Amino acid sequence: MNDFLICNSLQKFWPNCSVDFSCSVPKGKTLVLFGHSGSGKSTVLQMISGLVEPDNIDSKENPAKIYIDGKDCSKINPAKRDIGMVFQNAVLFPHLRVDDNVGYGLRCRGFSKKESRIMATEFLQKFNLEDFATRDVTSLSGGEAQRVSLARTLIVKPRLILFDEPFSALDKPLAKTLAQDIKKSQEELGFTSVLVTHDKEEAKFLGDYVIKMEKGKIIWQGSVNEF
Secondary structure (H helix, E strand, O other), X not given: OOEEEEEEEEEEEOOOOEEEEEEEEEOOOEEEEEOOOOOOHHHHHHHHHOOOOOOOOOOOOOOOEEEEOOEXXXXXOHHHOOEEEEOOOOOOOOOOEHHHHHOHHHHHOOOOHHHHHHHHHHHXXXXXXXXXXXXXXXXXXXHHHHXXXXXXXXXXXXXXXEEEOOOOOOOHHHHHHHHHHHHHHHHHHOOEEEEXXXXXXXXXXXXXXXXXXXXXXXXXXXXXXXX
């Protein structure tokens, strides 16, 4: 099986701690980064996405490298890496209604407002949220907002999606529903993903492979069946 995501020696240093990370993820699979708060999981996601630059990016001896589908993306602008992100809390535009939030990425790709609204409403049906299309996002519950955020990420069909504790602000029933949405969407769309969590049940439900981190270092890695 071909590795879709390869990370080699992503390093970040602070006075009292550091992160040193490498991994490979086969196409269409999910890697779980598991560990307590402060173990470096979110920093790894930020380096993969390009939001944070590894400190060794220009090292001659051991440069940080990020390959996505065989392409060296280590120094590519984050907007051009074809990566979607879903954060702990839904990051929605408060001045846009639900369908315009979901269709925002389509508008950036040249679709008209009418076209993007039609496509967004159709896409919301996958999450049973089509009746929410014209709603003000400020009226949504936490679970509804997070599902809208997921729809906005998925509608542009990124090949790699990074999930940073997407269930942490939700109660168990809502978290389970969102996890099922993610699993079903991955089966349909075939994206590769990296999921950050400290919940073993979430890791086992969504993951194919697991890397356990502690104080910025990898302390265990293997298949989810071994976890």
